[in-house]
Amino acid sequence: MRGVLFSALSICGALAQSSLDSYISTEGPIAKAGLLANIGASGSKSAGAKSGIVIASPSTVNPDYLFTWVRDSSLVFKVLIDQFTTGQDTTLLGQIQDFVSAETSLQQVSNPSGTITTGGLGEPKFNIDGSAFTESWGRPQRDGPALRSTSLISYANWLLKNTTASNVADTLWPTIKLDLDYVASNWNQTGFDLWEEVQSSSFFTTAVQHRSLREGAALATALGEDASTYTEQADNALCFLQSYWNPTAGYITSNTGGGRSGIDANSALASIHTFDPAAGCDANTFQPCSDKALSSLKVYVDSFRSIYALNSGIAANAAVATGRYPEDVYMGGNPWYLTTAAVAEQLYDALSVWAAQGSLDVTAVSLPFFQQFQAGVTAGTYASSTETFTTLTAAIKSFADGFLEIHAKYTPANGGLAEQFDRANGTALSAVDLTWSYAAALTVFSARAGTTPASWGAKGLAVPAICERGPQGATVDVTFNVVATTVPGESIYLTGSVDALEDWFPDNAILLSAANYPTWSITVNVPASTLIEYKYIRKNNGAVTWESDPNNQFSSPANGAFALNDTWR
């Protein structure tokens, strides 16, 4: 079902402008109500959720999203905390306090990623009654503690003004500190990306980790706590963050693993969730208006022009529906509401910075982005008094609005926001009432209205000349023994879910020794206290055969040697 209003109207020019305004004025309250309906204990669509727990979606089949994710919950509450602390909605204090209590409890729940002291904070999702989710999953995910501390720090900064430092130190700080300490200790380890598919390093994760450490250091200082570890690891993470940039192809490679192009909404989402209006168009932190983030945005948007039938016939410099990444096949691989909104949001954020600084820079890196809107534009700085500035910003505003017009066009008449819309006909699909879709609608509407978030300290940061590694954590020796009969020329290899097992990359899989044939063996130094998945593979003259599903898994001990005795499957 398409929005009745939009199917009948032209989507360009003044008419589209006014229909977009009216979409926002209708959809804004629907999104806010939809978001609140998914928060326990009183939300109308979240029966069974504990107080302060955010459900991802009320959908229980195909897909079952009736769980609480730390990432989604933290992004959702960031919206509510920002609305509360800026005085837009003064009724939210009770819900924010419930969220703090719920997350403080979740931190302590032992789960398959570990306990509070052995990596449990990396657990991505829990049951909505606050108990551990114990089935197999892509874990750990290391953006959760970073995003949660960012949300709680926004609230803490308000509370510092509202009460006293000692009150913040006694109430919120212990929860924030647990997350910050986890981020400081683990940012330099791999984990699953925000789409829960790729086990590697991920741009979004590193970017939000950097942000949390930076603002965590400022809060620690304000509370008279030691901030040195957070600052040191923030510098290291900022250094590593630079490595995701692909200068030849002009985009941010979202994951270091996964065997994909790396073109991914991951990078636009990182830009909007680490937007600091005080940082200008700083490229070291990939601000929304930085040349690198704009170049990357163009590559990302363009990757969907030809693959979705929905986008056919749309001009090469006009807005299109966008999804997570072009290779996506989940639920058929479709556009998502929150990713299409993220493109618009990055552009609105950029427009607000250009307006505030009274100029915009076109560099060799961002030239292809700007040439979409004025073919003859050349690198340079354009003051707001110039015609080039006026032409470019007006065109970019229309371009940004175009993404929201698409969002509007494929939103059903009742305003409900699912996760995805069909790549060929635009019908809403996958999880209904996705809480993150509602949160993303609220933030893009707010960005379009010119509202900017608080600064978090991204301004003027220097990237260290040499990238130091972060803490590497304890490791243990694990011996993998597998009984496998082989034919001449064939050998057994091992790969799995951690760097030490080559991150599921068969080309780099580790060769086992056949000294005790038919038992093949190898001892590998792996992270301690970690849930590790792995498989053996056979290689014979370039032909690779994997063991059958499911993956093997074990929890490595905190210390001491350990042996696994497997039989090829």
Ligand SMILES: *[C@@H]1O[C@H](CO)[C@@H](O)[C@H](O)[C@H]1NC(C)=O
């Ligand atoms: C703290 O916040 C509450 C809730 O918004 C408000 O009623 C109270 O006046 C504030 N106190 C101070 C000292 O700002």
Ligand SMILES: *[C@@H]1O[C@H](CO)[C@@H](O)[C@H](O)[C@H]1NC(C)=O
């Ligand atoms: C850890 O940091 C070093 C230095 O920046 C970097 O080379 C390495 O790839 C990082 N590894 C992970 C998993 O973050």
Ligand SMILES: *[C@@H]1O[C@H](CO)[C@@H](O)[C@H](O)[C@H]1NC(C)=O
């Ligand atoms: C849109 O396409 C999907 C997938 O092919 C199909 O299930 C659905 O019925 C279609 N909806 C409409 C309104 O055509």
Ligand SMILES: *[C@@H]1O[C@H](CO)[C@@H](O)[C@H](O)[C@H]1NC(C)=O
């Ligand atoms: C594997 O075999 C060794 C030697 O027999 C034994 O000590 C060890 O406990 C076994 N490992 C497991 C996980 O059963």
